């Protein structure tokens with residue numbers, strides 16, 4: 001086979017080329033050429049190997065996405081066969097067997113009358129599509145003022161202009177522009193941050209009241225949509241208080257505000273169901289956005305699934321208008337085959353059921369960390385999503401605790417995802433109960449090490 005790159009560059013050379021030429025997502029702009037990203041060489045199951053041949057459990061599951069695990073020959077074969085048969089055709093004029101079958105499959109999986117699938121290139125473009133659909137609908141209904149989006153502090157919805165604009169996470173620190181006219185944010189919903197002495201029920205009442213208050217202030221006639229992740233994942237796996245989703249959903253319905261459930265992380269088995277909106281939280285949104293686990297990360301693909309009643313309101317037979325939204329790679333046939341094969345593997349191996357079975361082991365070990373380590377302020381999660389939220393107010397580098405935990409875990413062969421003082425994990429869904437134990441054994445020894453370090457500096 002001809003070498004793609006000349007003379008098999010060494011790992012050091014690769015790192016140098018990467019440092020000098022590749023600007024990565026979320027790079028630190030003061031020093032973006034000054035540090036190395038981990039060079040990942042290959043992967044199998046729940047493990048990946050770095051350039052030096054060291055093996056790691058992939059705690060973040062890629063980026064909340066590698067549900068069926070790495071190295072599936074069946075995925076490689078299906079993808080290769082589709083490339084040979086038909087690598088591409090324009091979704092603007094044509095359709096294909098994989099995209100038609102996948103659209104039908106997603107319509108069956110999604111709740112209620114969410115029967116219409118618009119394929120995108122990933123999660124951000126799925127969110128963009130959902131918001132633009134709301135714009136389209138309200139323009140068509142002759143209410144151009146009804147466009148404001150309600151989102152929440154700590155939400156993450158993506159990196160296009162519109163998706164970034166409705167992202168609550170650290171927006172005040174961003175040097176990118178956002179479309180401020182179009183969005184209002186509700187305060188943090190994390191029960192961990194409730195005032196001392198307040199019950200979770202009272203916290204839920206307050207969070208629901210925040211939505212009612214903003215609707216009263218802005219006016220329902222100016223609010224087009226409410227967008228919510230069932231669990232605010234990148235914000236630190238924030239699980240809103242019980243009952244919150246149903247109550248906020250009912251308020252949106254009462255005010256004709258479209259409810260967009262961003263299931264880019266919670267979809268495709270992360271909580272033991274295809275989608276969490278109805279099966280876990282009892283709501284039937286007007287739109288669901290999905291990506292990531294849809295192909296288990298093998299190829300890029302996203303989708304915005306839209307309810308019949310929304311598209312019915314977009315139609316105007318007397319004044320036909322094009323839905324001028326879409327991408328060259330919408331419904332990419334090879335990505336759709338990857339999604340279909342991924343779904344086949346889920347079904348054949350009973351992965352949703354497996355997640356439900358191992359969740360108690362995962363969540364049990366997670367919650368035990370809080371009792372064992374004073375450094376752990378909160379250990380929360382749901383399904384195979386978890387977060388260790390550390391607190392050490394007397395420790396100068398409190399915001400680096402996530403990174404310190406990640407470093408200590410890496411030494412012992414586990415990757416976690418650091419966010420400030422938090423460490424987050426969402427392993428491949430095929431992880432066994434025994435592997436979950438191995439993962440938490442490493443995490444516990446890392447917490448021991450970091451706790452000792454923090455204590456030695458007077459931080460605990």
Ligand code: PLP
Nearest residue numbers: 122123124156157158264265291
């Ligand atoms: N929505 C949520 C909830 C996400 O977590 C993400 C990515 O992490 C996105 C949207 C954006 O997806 P993508 O990175 O595929 O554009």
